[in-house]
Amino acid sequence: xxxxxxxxxxxxxxxxxxxxxxxxxxxxxxxxxxxxxxxxxxxxxxxxxxxxxxxxxxxxxxxxxxxxxxxxxxxxxxxxxxxxxxxxxxxxxxxxxxxxxxxxxxxxxxxxxxxxxxxxxxxxxxxxxxxxxxxxxxxxxxxxxxxxxxxxxxxxxxxxxxxxxxxxxxxxxxxxxxxxxxxxxxxxxxxxxxxxxxxxxxxxxxxxxxxxxxxxxxxxxxxxxxxxxxxxxxxxxxxxxxxxxxxxxxxxxxxxxxxxxxxxxxxxxxxxxxxxxxxxxxxxxxxxxxxxxxxxxxxxxxxxxxxxxxxxxxxxxxxxxxxxxxxxxxxxxxxxxxxxxxxxxxxxxxxxxxxxxxxxxxxxxxxxxxxxxxxxxxxxxxxxxxxxxxxxxxxxxxxxxxxxxxxxxxxxxxxxx
Numbered sequence: 001x002x003x004x005x006x007x008x009x010x011x012x013x014x015x016x017x018x019x020x021x022x023x024x025x026x027x028x029x030x031x032x033x034x035x036x037x038x039x040x041x042x043x044x045x046x047x048x049x050x051x052x053x054x055x056x057x058x059x060x061x062x063x064x065x066x067x068x069x070x071x072x073x074x075x076x077x078x079x080x081x082x083x084x085x086x087x088x089x090x091x092x093x094x095x096x097x098x099x100x101x102x103x104x105x106x107x108x109x110x111x112x113x114x115x116x117x118x119x120x121x122x123x124x125x126x127x128x129x130x131x132x133x134x135x136x137x138x139x140x141x142x143x144x145x146x147x148x149x150x151x152x153x154x155x156x157x158x159x160x161x162x163x164x165x166x167x168x169x170x171x172x173x174x175x176x177x178x179x180x181x182x183x184x185x186x187x188x189x190x191x192x193x194x195x196x197x198x199x200x201x202x203x204x205x206x207x208x209x210x211x212x213x214x215x216x217x218x219x220x221x222x223x224x225x226x227x228x229x230x231x232x233x234x235x236x237x238x239x240x241x242x243x244x245x246x247x248x249x250x251x252x253x254x255x256x257x258x259x260x261x262x263x264x265x266x267x268x269x270x271x272x273x274x275x276x277x278x279x280x281x282x283x284x285x286x287x288x289x290x291x292x293x294x295x296x297x298x299x300x301x302x303x304x305x306x307x308x309x310x311x312x313x314x315x316x317x318x319x320x321x322x323x324x325x326x327x328x329x330x331x332x333x334x335x336x337x338x339x340x341x342x343x344x345x346x347x348x349x350x351x352x353x354x355x356x357x358x359x360x361x362x363x364x365x366x367x368x369x370x371x372x373x374x375x376x377x378x379x380x381x382x383x384x385x386x387x388x389x390x391x392x393x394x395x396x397x398x399x400x401x402x403x404x405x406x407x408x409x410x411x412x413x414x415x416x417x
Contacts, residue, residue, distance in 0.1 A: 013147070015040070015381055016374040023050025026398035028379065037406040038379045039394045044203070044235045044347075047262040047317075048307050049397040055265040055303045062299035069295060071100070072288045078298035085305045086273045091245055092253025097279040099272045100293030104234035104260035105133025107270035108197070110287050111256050112137060114272060115195035115228035118281025123188040125180070125196045127164040129205030129385050132197065132232055141197060143205065144385050160188050164202065165211040168340045168351065169359065173211035181221065190225040195256075200246035200344075203235035206384035207349035207391050208342055215250045228255040228278060234270070235347075238262030239396050242318040242345025244308055249344065265304035269297035317396045320403070321345035324392060327407050335414045337365055349383060349391040352417075361386035365417045372413035378406045 001017055019031045026049060028038045041047060048055065062078065071079050079100060087096035099114075101107045112124055124141070126132065132141040134148060140155040142148050149155070162180040165173045184193055196218060202208040222229040231254035236246040240262060243249055247257065255278055260270035272279070307313055321344075328341045328348055339353035352369070354360040366382045369390055373380045383391040390410075394403065 015370065016379060018374060018379075025049040025051075026395045026402050034377070036374070036377050036379050037394075037398075037402050037409075039373075039392050039406055039410075040379045040381045041393050041395045042266070043261065043381065044240055044393050045261045045264070046266050047239050047396050048265050048304055048313065049395045050266070052265055052304075052307070052397075054307065055267075055300050058299040058303035059267065059296055062296045066295055068291070070290055071293050072290070076295050076298075078295050078302060079293040082269075082271070082293065082298045082301050082305075083273075085302065086259070086271055089244055089305070089309075090257050090273045091247045092275075094253065095276040096273055097276045098274075099279065099287055100298070101270045101272070101289060102268050102291050102294075103133070104232075104258070104270050105135040105138040106289070106292070107234070107258045107260055107272050108132045108138045108141065108232060109135055111230050111258050111272045111274075112141075112195055112197070113287060114274065114279060114281050115230065115256065116281075117283075117286065118278040119194045119226065119228060121192050121194035121227075122158045123160065123193045123195075124158060125160045125162055125184060125188065125193065127162055127198055129164050129166070129202050129208065130197075130199060130232075131202075131204035132199075164198075164205070164208070165214045166208060167211070168342070173214040176211075177214050177217050180218070184221065184225075184227075190227070193225060193227040195228040195230050196222055197230040197232055199232045199236065200250060200252075201236040201241060201347055204383055206342075206351060206389040207347055209246075209344045210250070212250055215252055219252050219254075222255070228274075230254060230256045230258060232258045234258055234260045235393075236344070238304070239308060239314055239317045240345065240347045240393060241343075242321050243314065246344060263304065264297050264300045265307075267294075267297040267300035269293065269301050313396055317346050320394070320396060320398065321348070323400075323403065324348050324407075328392075331411065331414060335417070337362060337414065337417050346396060347391075347393055349389045351384065352388045352390065361388035363387035366390050369410070369413045369417060372416060373409055376409045376412070378409040380410065 083098035126141040163176040165176045237259045256274035340351040352362040352365040383389040
């Protein structure tokens with residue numbers, strides 16, 4: 001840590017003071033030889049587990065053939081194969097096309113660029129509690145000011161924010177939609193609206209699933225007014241909610257779906273997948289990048305996709321979600337500090353409060369609980385606009401024994417609050 005403070009800029013945050021040396025499945029070993037159970041999955045990246053054997057083998061094989069060519073200079077087959085797979089797997093029956101990038105934020109930025117080019121419009125509506133990344137447009141779309149936007153103004157123009165349904169805090173689906181529609185029609189103008197971008201399940205915002213009726217009305221509004229509906233599935237995609245994409249559980253076909261994190265099984269890669277006519281909106285050369293869809297990352301993505309298509313990982317994810325939910329609901333009955341339990345599949349969180357009647361957020365408890373868990377061998381993350389949620393997103397391959405041990409530690413931590 002002393003070396004980190006001398007050599008690395010202050011800005012990056014560490015959730016723990018532990019330094020990883022290796023990982024396998026749901027386990028991580030630190031540089032001191034301590035073994036920890038990982039309930040963070042690298043912020044939802046290693047859904048198929050740390051160092052999954054088929055992913056590692058695919059990376060090694062591609063590394064021996066070529067580390068980099070740049071798709072803009074010398075196209076290569078793995079890039080096309082990843083796009084073909086994503087087009088096949090994305091929700092809905094419309095013909096699809098894809099574009100590959102490096103990170104979730106980069107994919108979000110390109111999704112908005114594509115929507116603007118396809119519609120000839122500029123306005124974009126995002127939502128309260130959203131997190132879409134840290135680059136300038138993505139940061140503008142992100143809701144939480146501290147730490148993500150502090151000191152970085154001014155932000156991008158033509159971005160508008162609407163309420164996200166948050167029943168626990170009094171924002172109903174009907175009220176949220178009424179305010180969204182008023183914003184879209186009177187402040188933005190339907191003819192000026194290029195895109196609506198939404199997380200089907202809030203990530204950094206506290207693992208809050210979108211209300212199905214609200215999501216359906218958004219889809220209908222975008223269809224009626226010619227706006228592009230962008231689903232940000234960077235954290236909720238690739239099995240995190242029990243289906244490949246969370247949109248599947250809402251029976252929604254977005255115009256564009258953005259994926260990253262779990263797509264690469266641990267390697268950096270992101271994608272923008274959407275209806276072919278929309279994806280072809282930018283002129284040739286209008287989107288691209290030197291490293292986007294790197295061949296080694298593409299190989300890892302193809303191996304990861306194969307695990308979801310040919311294995312039983314989604315069935316495991318579904319069972320994992322059920323098991324987690326039962327435990328979290330039992331905790332809510334026993335621990336008054338837990339105000340709400342929510343999520344979708346194995347993407348679950350507890351919201352901690354100082355008083356259940358007032359629902360005053362308790363970020364101190366969330367921080368203390370996360371601190372307790374890593375000191376006792378379990379990696380967890382906090383979340384939420386108020387910093388008062390503990391989110392659980394273990395690798396989908398975690399064993400029953402590992403899960404039971406990890407949840408036992410969290411439970412002991414709850415007893416100390």
